Amino acid sequence: MITILLLLGVVVVIIYYYRNYVKQFEDIDKLPGPSTLQLIKDLYFNSSSKGIIDYFQSLNSIYGPVVKVWMKPFKPMIITNDMEYCNKIYKANDHYITPALFEITFMGEGIASNAHYENWKNDKSVMVKTITKSYINNKLNIYDQKYNELINAIRSHLGKPVDVEKYLHKILLEVLIETIQHKGINLTQQELKDYIKSRNDFFVLLMEKMNSFSCVGVLHWFTKNYRQIWKRHAEVVTFGTNWLKKFEEIDVKERDPTNLVFSMMDAQIPNKRIVDNINTIIQGGHDTSILPISMALREMAKRPEIQDKIYEEIKEVIGTDINAEINIDHLNNMPYLHATAKEAVRRFMSLPFLDRLVLRDMVIDGTKIPKGIQVMFHLTGIMTSEKNYDDPLTFKPERFMKENVTAQAQKSFIGFGYGVKSCPGKPIAYAAMKLILTKIIREFEVLPAEHDVQLVAEIFYRSVSGIPSTFRKRNIQAV
Template structure:
């Protein structure tokens, strides 16, 4: 008799068998777009609706088609309309939302911060910040919202590594406000998908305007302080902010673009990693047989290697658990583009103007590409199995020229944080905690947080 425990199947919406009516669809789009997708989107190589309500719509799953869109023909696409309507008011010409020459110039200017050598230099800081944060887990019997904790911790890591802890204002307030900002302004409004002009106000514009102003003010102050320091002849920290300011000038970045990028990197650089860490801890708590392997590895490797940088290469199981968590709950559940010309694909014309969606949410749970797609099985990401996964069937960080610039930063940070956490503590769901329901805001979040108890090992 096979006594191997069955893999854990975590909560997720059941694919729809019928399309919702229009009113319901608006409701779903506003509240939780991942509940929209029908069974076809989890089964077919692609779904093309030539006359959707907001214009033609493509959901691309076939890894070859995805490569075509994001890599080979990337010049035939621009960033999708809805994404820009949602994000541009916040991020303006930051790297995530910039296009054409501004994007090219900015990506080149920022590349030096994200070289392997530079990122490796952040390992000690990542570990120190985590150690300091962990003190809060030393009182036993307390229930913690781990989703919130991971957001705080990754914010602290970002503030330390990219901004040398010189972000203006009260850190807690700043962090709370950025979360509110993305929750309000950074949300798809039903008006956004049915082509109602941008000048027609959305609910979110009333709630988000004040927060946006608050941010711009703090970011401006943060930059001014650093500029003053540089002008005074002080040696400024060799961090992201100094690098951005060095790129200022006629051929480089304008002061506004620098501001946009400070906001972009704070926005894109911590919440995504935080979500993936939260889901990893939840999934491991629900799969004790997997958790035991990660805890053993974390204890062994963190005591064997003093330098946290060495953990990244030597903790394959921990990394696999993190990657599997990003498969089941991709922090960025949508990657979207708009076709600038007609594209032929297997006898179908994807017409100019089509909104083309690569949905890590459906792709990572696709029935044709994954064995037991809904089960938590970290071993699929172990080095010996990795070759079986097509590069374009697993896309937590996107692909092509606009692939996530912070990918290596995020993986290194995640392994170091998990090494620190799981070598010392065990994370369990609190007794009365409800199961988390995945909700797509900008990231895939656990609705109601993750109520967990933390016990010293």
């Protein structure tokens, strides 16, 4: 009898605490969204589901701009493409933690995922001060050489489809490594090959984890996937650690004080965090640029007038010599080219979602959001919304020209974060994008390729079957 009473007491206590726990989320519970049973059915027992990221993307079109995702008894989450939420949380300086990036474990305490405010602020400050116009300009010649691999492939396959995505996957990784690299440090082809494989395998395993019911919560610790993810994590971190050791071996007198790694070392950032920042820079700049560049070329094939406008800028600023050196001032003095790169990021944002952890109680549109709630921002939804952009699914660089751009379009462009949380590598990303577009457009015309591009939403968007474009030699007349 005593045992039964004790059990009943425990049950009562559990119910009491659970009701109080749920009560703090009562406003969120009023938001539209799938039930717990519907979530379980859709995510884990619906064979037609393309995966958790694709499913999350579908929710705003089903339930509206603000959706709750609450698999009770776990804590609820909000998915939104609403600009009021974006302005008050995503753009706010006091909500700086991005929990979703914790899943990319090899980024550790890097600039994108660091949850310690002072460390994050310090590291970003070092990067912003280092990545100057001069720093980028000094790297452009190396970028130019790397991009020649794609240019030569185009020259060898005129009139035939060239899978731009495939080439950029390799080239942009090398470009980012060169952004960090220092003279006198050697990275072997085998080191790079192993690093690329470990990194690619990590993301395959991560998506397997996210789409598997057996990998939820502590259950993941007992799976093969868990062991394999941490093995790949260790391999990626080891690459960065070994690379940093090579920096440390460079004689002090031979060190370039403007180098990003040496800047972090001089700022006394701990080695582990430097390695995490190295992996973050490479990751953040790599997958985020491939899709915009590849798809922009396909859009230019549909609208030759875009190519013509860029080419006119190239002729005016650089000339018609396809071997002429391109510097940062050239790239910065072509406004239509910049508008094209910005439109490519808007229309083909490579990251479906980015989140923020709410760090203080707040009320938005009458809904109380307690501290500790994770809000997922549907980035592609925000930047392809009719509320924010006129004819949002059409590729129109002119929308970002100074004489055309609207305040709403500027406010809703969050391709590189916003404000204090904005990406410190944005100038590098734009320079790299504009350089390859310049090299291609000044020598070739882009033509349509008969190919159905199939994009899948994972951590980043990727193509199932490549993103090819067709090219022909441009009829160049000297000016």
